[in-house]
Amino acid sequence: MNTYDAKSCSALEKPYYKPIEAALRWCNLIQHEAVILLTTGDELFPSISAFPQWPCLRANAEKVYDAILNGELAGGRDGRTVSAGDHVKKERLTIRHTDLKVWMSKHYPDQKPAFLFDDVERTTHSAINADSFRALQADRDAARAELAQATKWAHETVQKLSELQGERDSLAAMVEKMKVPSLRAETTYLNIIGGLLGLMLGKSPAGKSQSVFENQSMVIAAMLAHHGHLAGVSDTTLQNKFAEANRSIKAT
Known part of the structure; x- marks a missing residue:
C-alpha cells in the first residue's frame, strides 16, 4: 500500500535561500531560476538592466537584504544563522526558510508566496493569526455539532409527525367505516325517535291509548327485555337518547 504523501513538501521550498533565490520565488519566477542565478552570479542582486521585464525581482532581493542589515531578519552563512554584526561574504549570505516566513508575515502580511505559505495560509485573511484561526475552527466545529x-x-420530529399523521388517517378511516352520522342525520334520527315515542305514549282524539305503553319507562323496559343484548341498548343510553329526542321534536 502506497502511503507516500505528496503534499508533505513543496518543490519550491528549501531550508535556506540566498536573497536572490528568495526574491525570484517571491516573484513566482522559479521557472527562470537557472537564467536568473547564472546572470546574477556571486552578486546579491542582478544588475538594474538585467531583467527589465521583472522590476520586482531586484526590488524584492533588496528588501530581503535590507531586512538583514537592519536586524529585522536573521542572516546566516551557508544556511547557518550567525550573530548580528558578523561579516558574511555576499556569495555565502543566506536566510533560513522559517525566519523568512516569520519576517514576511509581519512586514508583508498581504504577500503569501507559495514557497512560504500553503494553500490554507494563502486563502486566510492576513488579519487572522493562528489563535484566531483556531478559534474560527472551534466555532465551525461547534456550529457543525449544533447542525448535526x-x-x-x-429527522426525529418529522418521523413522529409522520407517525401521528398515520394514526390520524387510521382513525379517520375507522370513523368513516363506522359511518358516524352527521349532525343533520343525528337530528333526523332524534326526530323520528321523538315522533315514535309521541305516538306510542299518546292518545287518539277519542282519548284511547295508542299503545300498551303507559309511559317512557315501560318503553325502556320493553326495549331492554327484547334488545338489551345489542350495542348501545342500555337503560342510561335509552333515557339520554329519549330525552334528546323529546327536546328535538319539541324544538321543531
Whole structure:
C-alpha cells in the first residue's frame, strides 16, 4: 500500500535561500531560476538592466537584504544563522526558510508566496493569526455539532409527525367505516325517535291509548327485555337518547 504523501513538501521550498533565490520565488519566477542565478552570479542582486521585464525581482532581493542589515531578519552563512554584526561574504549570505516566513508575515502580511505559505495560509485573511484561526475552527466545529443535533431533532420530529399523521388517517378511516352520522342525520334520527315515542305514549282524539305503553319507562323496559343484548341498548343510553329526542321534536 502506497502511503507516500505528496503534499508533505513543496518543490519550491528549501531550508535556506540566498536573497536572490528568495526574491525570484517571491516573484513566482522559479521557472527562470537557472537564467536568473547564472546572470546574477556571486552578486546579491542582478544588475538594474538585467531583467527589465521583472522590476520586482531586484526590488524584492533588496528588501530581503535590507531586512538583514537592519536586524529585522536573521542572516546566516551557508544556511547557518550567525550573530548580528558578523561579516558574511555576499556569495555565502543566506536566510533560513522559517525566519523568512516569520519576517514576511509581519512586514508583508498581504504577500503569501507559495514557497512560504500553503494553500490554507494563502486563502486566510492576513488579519487572522493562528489563535484566531483556531478559534474560527472551534466555532465551525461547534456550529457543525449544533447542525448535526438540529438535523437529528428535525429527522426525529418529522418521523413522529409522520407517525401521528398515520394514526390520524387510521382513525379517520375507522370513523368513516363506522359511518358516524352527521349532525343533520343525528337530528333526523332524534326526530323520528321523538315522533315514535309521541305516538306510542299518546292518545287518539277519542282519548284511547295508542299503545300498551303507559309511559317512557315501560318503553325502556320493553326495549331492554327484547334488545338489551345489542350495542348501545342500555337503560342510561335509552333515557339520554329519549330525552334528546323529546327536546328535538319539541324544538321543531
